[in-house]
Amino acid sequence: MSNELKRGLEGVLVAESELSYIDGEAGKLGYRGYAIEDLATQASYEEVLYLLWHGELPTRAELEAFSENLAAERSVDDEVLAAVADLARSGADPMDALRTAVSMLPTYDPEADADAEDLAATRRQGRRITAKIPTILAAFDRVRRGEEPLDPADDLGYAGNFLYMLTGARPDDVAEETFDMALTLHADHGLNASTFASMVIASTMADIYSSVIGGIGALSGPLHGGANEDVMEMLEEIDESGTDPVEWATAAREEGRRIPGYGHRVYRVKDPRAEILEQRLRDLSASNDDTKWLDYTTAIEEYLADQGLLEEGIAPNVDFYSGSVYDHLGIPTDMYTPIFAMARAGGWIAHVLEYQTDNRLIRPRARYTGPTDVEFVPIDER
Ligand SMILES: CC(=O)SCCNC(=O)CCNC(=O)[C@H](O)C(C)(C)COP(=O)(O)OP(=O)(O)OC[C@H]1O[C@@H](n2cnc3c(N)ncnc32)[C@H](O)[C@@H]1OP(=O)(O)O
Ligand SMILES: O=C([O-])CC(=O)C(=O)O
Secondary structure, X not given: OOOOOOXXXXXXXXXXXXXXXXEOOOOEEEEOOEEHHHHHHHOOHHHHHHHHHHOOOOOHHHHHHHHHHHHOOOOOOHHHHHHHHHHHHOOOXXXXXXXXXXXXXXXXXXXXXXXXXXXXXXXXXXXHHHHHHHHHHHHHHHHHOOOOOOOOOOOOOHHHHHHHHHHOOOOOHHHHHHXXXXXXXXXXXXXXXXXXXXXXXHOOOOOHHHHHHHHHHHHOOOOOOOHHHHHHHHHHHHHHHOOOHHHHHHHHHHOOOOOOOEOOOOOOOOOHHHHHHHHHHHHHHHHOOOOHHHHHHHHXXXXXXXXXXXXXXXXXXXXXXXXXXXXXXXXXXXXXHHHHHHHHHHHHHHHHHHHHOOOOOOOOOOOOOOOOOOOOOOHHHO
């Protein structure tokens, strides 16, 4: 037994996986060997889900059947929707509402009692969760805006249906394609904190619902998925205060504050997902004739590069660009992290399915640094 301490489990290998390949030095990412650039631009999110869950890209017939089965699970039980509506009216945070709603889902799952060892049942439950998250989130946002939740549109794909249920309008091709691409980019990323949280839970042979709920909780933090909202808040703060973005970044550096959307545990160069999203932001900014967010982010990125952050291995991560892209699609800021969860649920489920084929309880150790052999003093004598 090694006594070497690895804070934050940095660099520690705890499992084998065929899901995400990440080269943090070269800035490369692939799912099951396929480059993220190809998947983002040529595969739908449903195709990516199939790839992650089934091990290979689907044929057209397989994709059609898969997408139909997924779409057939989009409806959410009325009691769950009523609870979501109550939370929306009470001003709940959307991540809290999502976590609570996913906690309610097993009550209405016909296979809720399935054994965690039954991986086929876990896969079907995972499909239900993935299908229902967009319905929950769209209903939440509509109710808090005083609108009625909409039924899912069966003829729209996963991405397009979410945008439809959120806005009430069928999305145009650019919006649908952009959102689908964003979902693919966020679907999986090795043993990131939320995926690892899901796996720890799954390793006890708890159900997949518990794993996804754990994933949502872990993703919500500002060091992980929550950073996409912080980036947008930074851009809005710059805009509302009329501060020059470089001055904002200079002050943040001088005050020792971290720049949201910068830095990564694995990447030492710009995250390949940020490269793709940046290009999409450029396209949207040009077609919408609105370059504000692009101008601010570019100015900050150039300034930080001049400051030598890239040499230190601190570069933009996926969260640096996703928010501005979502803003161009008219999505409210506090839905960005829930959307990340919507996309990443596919990855959490894939890792749980993979890990449970050869499960081993995850149970590391802490080095004990407290006292020993302390004499117990009864409460009245303390
Ligand atoms: C989807 C995702 O989860 S991607 C990550 C999203 N999170 C963010 O964007 C939040 C901002 N970033 C961060 O806090 C960090 O970069 C993390 C948590 C993502 C990764 O951090 P770690 O691997 O633990 O790196 P660590 O915290 O040790 O940082 C190493 C050095 O880089 C610096 N650094 C890291 N991130 C940043 C940043 N965003 N801004 C400024 N400096 C930074 C640290 O201050 C530290 O410098 P020091 O050694 O002089 O103290
Ligand atoms: O891998 C990580 O640590 C964080 C990340 O980029 C992700 O989860 O997408």
